[in-house]
Amino acid sequence: MDAIACKNIWKIYNKDTPAEVQALRGVNLRVKKGEFISIVGRSGSGKSTLLNMLGALDVPTKGSIFIDGVNISTLKDNQLAVIRRKKIGFVFQSFNLINSLTSLENVMLPMVFNGISPSQRIEKAKNLLAKVDLEKKFHTRPNKMSGGENQRVSIARALANNPTFILADEPTGNLDSKNGKNIMDILKKLNKDDITIIIVTHDPKVARQAQRIVRMSDGKIMDGL
Numbered sequence: 080m081d082a083i084a085c086k087n088i089w090k091i092y093n094k095d096t097p098a099e100v101q102a103l104r105g106v107n108l109r110v111k112k113g114e115f116i117s118i119v120g121r122s123g124s125g126k127s128t129l130l131n132m133l134g135a136l137d138v139p140t141k142g143s144i145f146i147d148g149v150n151i152s153t154l155k156d157n158q159l160a161v162i163r164r165k166k167i168g169f170v171f172q173s174f175n176l177i178n179s180l181t182s183l184e185n186v187m188l189p190m191v192f193n194g195i196s197p198s199q200r201i202e203k204a205k206n207l208l209a210k211v212d213l214e215k216k217f218h219t220r221p222n223k224m225s226g227g228e229n230q231r232v233s234i235a236r237a238l239a240n241n242p243t244f245i246l247a248d249e250p251t252g253n254l255d256s257k258n259g260k261n262i263m264d265i266l267k268k269l270n271k272d273d274i275t276i277i278i279v280t281h282d283p284k285v286a287r288q289a290q291r292i293v294r295m296s297d298g299k300i301m302d303g304l
């Protein structure tokens with residue numbers, strides 16, 4: 080069974096208005112469990128739009144998306160929220176951490192909504208931060224850390240609810256090459272532990288580290304199916 084599959088998905092923003100944009104135009108993609116793929120393509124080609132659909136952050140105008148065999152187009156908002164929370168970890172270029180919270184609190188946050196007891200939350204968050212070499216930064220806030228450190232916190236946060244997928248949009252985009260390599264090494268290690276990983280990147284060096292490269296152009300997949 081595919082981990083994620085999409086069948087003929089279209090995303091049209093501002094449909095039937097002068098500002099209409101056909102961001103995805105009939106995308107078919109199948110990602111197997113345990114795969115590590117990268118999505119590349121010019122700015123505006125639809126990469127982020129596709130990733131948002133795969134992660135159930137947004138819904139397609141047309142077509143179906145299957146996550147672990149479930150057609151998510153048939154789910155209600157609250158059911159989609161459960162899938163996002165339990166199955167998917169998101170990592171963004173600009174980290175999206177909460178500045179008023181420490182690393183530990185940022186990593187604990189997704190667990191709050193998952194019914195995990197406070198003491199277990201603390202223990203789990205500490206373990207996850209240790210996994211990304213941040214055992215010395217439990218009580219530090221994002222503005223007191225480097226970009227690489229912040230991205231590692233955001234990976235720890237993405238892992239909080241034991242996701243089966245990690246979706247990362249330009250995870251190395253704000254980092255220098257050394258920190259970028261470090262993040263890729265962490266993602267590769269997580270993939271060895273059987274997490275399916277999909278990243279979007281502009282950087283060919285980053286893209287090549289995936290098992291498969293999917294190329295997008297003008298809202299379509301040109302290569303890598």
Ligand SMILES: Nc1ncnc2c1ncn2[C@@H]1O[C@H](COP(=O)(O)OP(=O)(O)OP(=O)(O)O)[C@@H](O)[C@H]1O
Nearest residue numbers: 092093100102120121122123124125126127128129
């Ligand atoms: N919320 C939105 N409303 C209207 N148009 C949008 C929206 N989001 C994206 N678009 C448009 O959809 C197209 C695809 O955008 P998308 O963000 O998916 O591209 P991308 O490949 O991720 O680009 P980049 O490499 O610059 O991040 C672009 O023409 C963009 O302007």
Ligand SMILES: [Mg+2]
Nearest residue numbers: 126127128248
């Ligand atoms: Mg983008």
